[in-house]
Amino acid sequence: MNLAMKDLRRQKVSFSATALGLGLLFAIVLAMGGIYRGLVEDATLLVDHLGADIWVVQRDTRGPFAERSTVPPALEDRLRAQAGVASARSFSTATIQRIVGVRSLRMTVVGLSWPEDKGQALPLVSGRHLRDPHREVIADRSLGLALGEILPLGDETFRVVGLTQGMLSSGGDGLVFSTELDARAILNWQAPEAKRVEREGRLARLAVTELDTLSNQDRLRDERFNPPTLAPFPANAILVNLRPGASIEEVQRGLEAWPDVTAYTAQEQRDLLLKGVVEKSRKQIGLFRALLAIVSGIVVTLILYNMTVAKTHDIALLKLLGARSSVVVKLVLNQGLLLGALGYGFAILIAKFLFPLFPRRVLLGPGEYLGVGMLVLILVTLASAAGIVRALRIPPTLILAG
C-alpha cells in the first residue's frame, strides 16, 4: 500500500500548486545554466562559423569582439603573399541600432568576403544565400524581419533574402550578414551634412597648403570626388586560411614579426572571447545559480518538513500500530521524491514553452537537464532526510495524549 500516493490523492490541488512553485524555482536554475551556455554559444558562434585558421588584427588589440580593431583591407594582399597562406579575407562587424519603420532595431552587421563567401555555411531557415554583391542581406529571425523586407541602412536599402535562426552576437543581438564591402559602407556611413562639413574642412586644410589651386578647390567641392590619398574604409580583422599541411604556429610566428598586426589562432580568439566577454557573466550566473540552488534546498526542506509535521498524528498512529521505521521513511521520502519529480516536470515544461520567448538565447542540452535533475534528486533526498528525522522522533504514545 503506497501511503504517500494515498495521502496525495486527498490534497491534489495544494500538492500540485506546491510542485508548480518548486518547478518555477527549478526552471530558474535550469535557465541560469541555459543562459550561460547561450552566452558561450553566441560569443563563439561567429568565430566557429567563419572557420579562419588565423585572425590578424590591429597590433596589441584583442580582436574585433573584444575591442576596436582596425586594419587596412590592403593587408589582405600582404597576407596572401605569405608562405603557407591559402586565402585572406577582410572581416568587419559592429553593432548598430536603427529605426526601421516604427521599430528600433539593434543588430550586429557582419561582412562576408564576397565572392568566396556568400553565406553558404549559414543555417538558413528560409530564403536563399547572397546572389548579388550589393544590397542583399541575410538576417536573423530574432530581428523580426520578413523575407523580402527592405532594410534602409545608410544611403542604401537592402533586401532581406535569407533568414537564419539563433545567429546572435555575444551581446545577444541578431546578426545581419552582407558582403564585406556593404558592411564597411554601412558601418562607416556618414550623414550628408557630415560629408558637407568634411568637404569644408578639407577646403580649409587645402587653403594652408601649396596645393591650394582653383582646380583643386573645384575637385574637393565635387561630392563625387574621393581623394585618392585617403584610405578606404578599414576592416576589423583579416581572416587567414592556410594551405593544407602548413603549420599554424609557424605562420603565426612569422606574422608576429610584423610591427602593425597581431595574429591569433581561432582557438586563441575563442579563448579571448570567453575570457573577455563571458567570464564575468559566467561568474555572476554561477554565483546566482548557487544561491538559487541553496534557496531551492531551503524551500524544499521547509515544505517537506511541514508536510511531515502535518502528518505527526498519522505517523504516531502508524508507529503505535507497529509500523516498521521503513514504512515511515518511505512515506516521507516518496512524497519528497514525488514533489521533486513533479516540480522538475513543471520545470521542463516551462523550459520547453517559456524559454524560447526569452530575449536572450537559453541553450539547454541533455547534460543540463541531467545535471539539474540530479541536483533536484539530491535536494529532495536531503530535504526528505530532515522530515524523516522528525518523523522517526515522533513517539507512538502521542496518540494516547488525545
Add this chain to the structure above:
Amino acid sequence: MEAVRAENLFKTYGHGATEVKALLGVSMVAHSGEVVALLGPSGSGKSTLLTGLGLLNPPEKGTIDLMGERVLEDGKAFGDLAALRRSRIGFVFQKSNLIPFLSAHENVRLILALNDQMGPETYTRSQELLEYLGVGNRSRHFPEELSGGEQQRVAIARALAPAPPLILADEPTAALDSQRGRAVMELFRKVAREQGTAVVVVTHDHRTLDVFDTIYEMEDGVLSRAEKTA
C-alpha cells in the same frame, strides 16, 4: 488460554520531588474470549497500565506474557516490540484514530499490509470484518464521511484484522452517546465470544459494566479486582 498476563508491574515517572508512582506491583490476567474492564479515576494509572500491556511504555519492573510467551521482563524486551504490537495486539482509542487519507476499507487493510499481507485475500478479510461490524456498506468512505459510531466500528475492524489474541481499548465510548457507546461495548463482547479475542477496556462508563466478564479497579497505582454488581 491466557491472552495476556502481567505480574508485579512497577512504573515511576519523574524523580525526587516530582516523582509519581504510576504502577505499584500491578498484576492482572485476561483470557481468550474474555472482556475485561479497567475502571478508575483520572491519574490512577489506567493508561500507564494499558500502554504497558500494549508494549508502548514498558514498566521498569515486572513481567508481561502474551499468549504464554514472555515479551517483557524488568524493562527488557524479548523480541521486536513493534512487530509484536502489529501482529498480536489490536488498539482502539477514545477517538477512532483512523488515517484520514485512507478509506474505511484501506484503514483495515493497512494493518494487514503492515503485517506483510498484501494479496487479494486482504480485500476479502477487510470487507468481511466491516460487514461483521455493520459498516460493510461504508467501506469506500473516508473517515470524515462517517459518523462517530461508524468510525469506531471501522477502528474495531482494523484492530481485529490481523486476528490478534488481545485488543486494548482506551475509553472507546467516551466520544459517543450512551446508545452508541453501549453498542460498541456489546460489539467487544461479541468479538471476544466469536473471535476468541481477549479485550481489555479502560472505561468510565459504569452503565455498561454488565457487558464485562471481569472488572478491575485502579487507584493510586494499585489494581484490585472488583465484584460485578449488575
